[in-house]
Amino acid sequence: MSPTAVITGASGGIGAATAESLVKAGYDVVVVARRADRLADLAARTGGRAHRLDVTDATAVAEFAATLDSCDVLVNIAGGAFDASPVATGDPASWLSTYEVNVLGTLHMTQALLPLLGAGAGGTIVNLTSTAASVNYESGGSYSAAKHAAHALSETLRLELAGQPVRIVEIAPGMVHTEEFALNRFHGDRAKADAVYAGVDGPLRAEDVAECVRWAVTLPAHVNIDRLVVRPLAQAAQHKVHRGPIFATTTEEKQP
Template sequence: MRDDVLRAVVTGASSGIGAATVRQLTALGWDVLAVARREDRLAELARQTGCEYRVVDVTDPADVERLGVEASARGPVHALVNNAGGAVGAEPVADADPRDWQAMFELNVLGTLRATQALLPALRSSGRGDVVVMSSTAGFVAYEGGGGYVAAKHAEHAMAATLRLELAGEPVRVIEIAPGMVRTEEFSVKRYRGDAERAATVYAGVREPLTADDVADCVVWTLTRPHHVNVDLLVVRPRAQAAQHKVVRDQ
C-alpha cells in the first residue's frame, strides 16, 4: 500500500450514516476499512466503493480486539469513525426494559470505547490521527420516551470530552458530531421494533429532514480540515428543527 494514502476505519458501516461516510471518503481517495455485523451489506458496499471490510460486532470484545490488530497491520490509521449505535424502544422510564438500556449502552457507549481503545495506538503512531464520535443532540437535551438513548448519548458526549482532555498535546484530534433529526432507512424502524408505520410518524410533515449523506458530509469536512484545526463539536439539524421539541411540520 502507498505510504501517502489516508486510512480510515468506519464502524456501523452497513447502512445509513456509516455507509454514506465510507462512500464519501473512498470518493476522496481514502483507504477505508468498513466495519459492521452484516456481511452481505458490507460486501455490496465494497463492490460499489472499493473499500475493504471486516465483519465485527463492536459489543464483542474479542471481535474489536481482532479489528485493532488487523487494522493496524494494514498500515497507519488516520481516522476512526465511531458510528455504530442506535436506539431501542420509546417507553417512559417507569416502563422501560432494563435489557433495552443495557443493549443501548453496550452498542453506543462501550462499542465506542472498545473501538477507540483498540485503534488508539495506530492513530497515535500515524502522526495525525482522528477519533470521531457520532453522538446526537439527545446527548444534550432529554425528552420523554428517550431515557435510555438519552443516557447513552450523554455518556458518549462525556467520553469524547474526556478523551480530548486526556489526548491534549498528542497528534490525535477528538471530534464529536451530534446530529438532530436524520431520516435513514433503519434508525426509527429499529427503535420501534420493526413498526415501519410508527417510525414514519417521526418524520411526518417535516420538510427535508437530514439525510445520511448530510451527516457524512459533516464527518468528512471535519476530517479534512488542516490537522491543527480541531472541530470539538459539530451540532447539525435540519432547518425545520430548532430543538428536540421544536420541529416545524406541514399541516
C-alpha cells in the same frame, strides 16, 4: 499511500454514506458492521475493505485491530435507539443493549486503535452522538442516557490526549431520516416510524451527516472541531419541529 479510515456501523445509513464520502476524499476505507452481506455490497461499490465485526465484543475488536498496519481516522457510528419507553416502564435489557453498542462499542474501538491513531503524523477520532446527548425528551431515556455517556467519553478523551497528535471530534445530529433508525426504535412498526418524519420538509439525510464527517476530518491537522451540532432547518430544537412546507420546492421533490 492513501490514509486509512475505519468506519463502524457501516452496513447502512450514515455509516455507509460516510464510507462513500471518504472514499471520494481519497481514503482507503475499512468498513465494519455485523451484517456481512451489506458490507460486501458497500465494499464492492466503493473499493473499500469489509470486516464483519460486533463492536460490543472487545476480544473481536482487538483481533480486528491487529490486522491493520495503520489507521488515520476512526469514525465511531455504530449505535442506535432500541425502544421508546418511559423510564418508569422501560426494559433494563434494552437500556443495557443501548449502552453497550453506543458507548462500549465506541470505547472498545477507541482503545484498540489509539496506538495506530497516535503513531506518525497522528490521526482523528470522530464520535457520532446526537442532539439527545445534551437535551432529553420523553420516552427517549435509554438513548439519551447512552448518548450523554458517549459525549462524556469524547470530551474526557480530548482532555486526556491534550498534547498528542490525535483530534477528537464529536458530531451530534438532530433529526436524520434513514431507512432503519426509527424502524428499529419502534421494533418494525412502519406507521410509528413514518410518523416521526411526517410533514417535515427536509429532515437531514445520511449524506448530509457524512458530509459533516468528511469536512471535519479533512481540515488541517491543527484544526479540531470539538463538537458540531447539525439539525434540519425544520427542527429548531429537540422539542420544536415544524411540520409543513418551508421551501418553495420541497426537498423530496429535489431528490433525483
